[in-house]
Amino acid sequence: MPTRTRAEQMYARARRSVAGGVSSDARRAAGTPMFVDHASGAELWDVDGNRLIDYVLGQGPNILGHAAPAVVKAVSEQVARGVAYAAQHEWEAEVAERICAMVPGAELVRFNTVGSEAVHGALRLARGLTGRPKIVKFEGNYHGWLDPVLYSVHPDLALAGQASQPNAVPGSAGLTPHSAADLIVLPYNDLGLVRDCFERFSGQIAAVICEPLLCNTGAIMPVPGFLEGLRELCTAQGALLVFDEIITGFRLAAGGAQEFFGVTPDLATFGKAIAGGMPVSAIAGREEVMAAIADGRVAHAGTFNSQPVAMAAAAAVLSILDERREAVYPAMHQAGQALMAGIRAAGERHGVPVLVSGPGSVFQVYLTEKSDVRDYRDFAACDRPRMARLHELLLERGVNTVPRGLWFLSTAHSPAQVDETLGAVDAAFAAL
Ligand SMILES: Cc1ncc(COP(=O)(O)O)c(C=O)c1O
Structure with a gap:
């Protein structure tokens, strides 16, 4: 389990001057929110020195990776x-x-x-x-x-x-x-x-x-x-x-x-x-x-x-x-699709009903028996508490995703990082 000691101290300090300890409601977390030290390419390091492969990318903006x-x-x-x-x-x-x-x-x-x-x-x-x-x-x-x-x-x-x-x-x-x-x-x-x-x-x-x-x-x-x-x-x-x-x-x-x-x-x-x-x-x-x-x-x-x-x-x-559109978009979609296929396979291996959908450069992992999600009511019927748990388990294994199950790709994500991520996904599904 990665330590979050410094983040906890910083959160305690922030709450004394920043309303709720965060500057956007989207950054609220069940426990301590993430405090980032620095980020580069597809990776970021939190203030406790934990390295994460990042699929949040600032909620999408860092399409060329961090500090491109x-x-x-x-x-x-x-x-x-x-x-x-x-x-x-x-x-x-x-x-x-x-x-x-x-x-x-x-x-x-x-x-x-x-x-x-x-x-x-x-x-x-x-x-x-x-x-x-x-x-x-x-x-x-x-x-x-x-x-x-x-x-x-x-x-x-x-x-x-x-x-x-x-x-x-x-x-x-x-x-x-x-x-x-x-x-x-x-x-x-x-x-x-x-x-x-x-x-x-x-x-x-x-x-x-x-x-x-x-x-x-x-x-x-x-x-x-x-x-x-x-x-x-x-x-x-x-x-x-x-x-x-x-x-x-x-x-x-x-x-x-x-x-x-x-x-x-x-x-x-x-x-x-x-x-x-x-x-x-x-x-x-x-x-x-x-x-x-x-x-x-x-x-x-x-x-x-x-x-x-x-x-x-x-x-x-x-x-x-x-x-560079001819290279950039196929590469991002393919990296995403490799992750999507690997996540489906991990779900099958561990008996976790999972639906993965999206074009690749962005995609969603739903925990549901459904074969299709077409609107908000379908989404609301997914096992959202378990999806939040999956997010935590991935975070503990060095993979940062949007808590509701969304993943963003950048041009900086490498095949080696995709493989490393799938290793963490397998371990997270085993623990789910
Ligand atoms: C589709 C969409 N529209 C509008 C917004 C609002 O953008 P901002 O947070 O930059 O104000 C967002 C933010 O996530 C969004 O996803």
Whole structure:
């Protein structure tokens, strides 16, 4: 059992000045949260000197691995030239041009700092452009922590209502009263219910927003025809289709989920992998949609938008992902698929019912007898306490995964690290 003495001391200290001892609710842990000393490539070291092969990667951003040389160089060079200008600079158009070249639906781009802001901007833009109030979101999808969307991410089933007609369950106390009045929550992967909803609220729906691969509730693939059907319905009904690509962008393919699945939204939001660990997010979409921001009808601002250090990192990361796409994406997917196959085999060897799904560069391990997980209700029926236990057992054996069972790959994960990981998986399943 690895020691966590120093982490425990640091947590005790943090709790005296940092509310709850962590700066994001996502970092809360059953016991002591992780305190990191340093990280490099696919590995990180905690403050007690424990080395971990890392499949969290900062919740997805470090797509080239931690402290990737290209990122370190770009950041170091730009830091010396100034950190925050709140003015234009050379990286801005360079990164925007790169995004427009890589992402099928991107014709104009605006930058923010974090994903929640980009989603906020995209939905304001949809309402501003269409003059309609309502937004459709899907149960189990996470679109950031701001009031208009913090509903029904992982709701208590006792409050969540019928599967076919979910209630909008707030994810926090203190949300703006009535902030769900214009939010319609539907189950993921059920196109018929989206069609019914458009009939019921004809002329009132500004946008449908979704995670095109549902990564905040497993790694749930859209069923064939789901994204295509959303595209057709939105076009026919004059609503915007918004893909929240904060996780999938630059991860599933150079052009994100819209390239991977071959469906082009009107607007998309990007974050996480875009700058290899530095905070950059973006709203990108069709020119006539983005025009409402371009001409000032819809407000969009931020002191740190396109902060030059982060944008220098984005330029470096995107140039690698774009120019080496033929090597980078197959390698990441193959490493992930090797892990997925090895985890399934370990489950069989140890008699643990396991379902592993996802494209490879990101994937989910569910402990369930089910052969398919299609939506939040399926996810909620998995053995989530045992999945949390598996996460702990892996951590004890030097493998760091997202506690709910999600794994992120980077270009830095080597075949030797994949093999070492599978050894730890085997031991963890034996102990489960
Ligand atoms: C799909 C999705 N959208 C939006 C967000 C919010 O991004 P941020 O945490 O950078 O505000 C996240 C964060 O995990 C996300 O996964």
